[in-house]
Amino acid sequence: MAGARATAQLVETARQGVGVLGPDTPAAIRLENIARFVDFVSESIVRAAEQAREILHTKPGTS
Numbered sequence: 731m732a733g734a735r736a737t738a739q740l741v742e743t744a745r746q747g748v749g750v751l752g753p754d755t756p757a758a759i760r761l762e763n764i765a766r767f768v769d770f771v772s773e774s775i776v777r778a779a780e781q782a783r784e785i786l787h788t789k790p791g792t793s
Contacts, residue, residue, distance in 0.1 A: 747761045
């Protein structure tokens with residue numbers, strides 16, 4: 731989960747860069763796409779970790 735927090739910071743930094751560069755510049759468009767992709771991957775990892783936690787902490791035969 732610490733990795734998810736670090737990734738969220740990366741997304742925020744990329745989005746701040748969009749504001750600095752101006753939203754219509756090619757570099758800002760690339761940064762926004764990077765932010766969206768990293769955000770998607772981060773959310774997927776968090777969901778997978780939550781699902782794994784549920785599976786690993788469920789006693790056999792109780793599902």
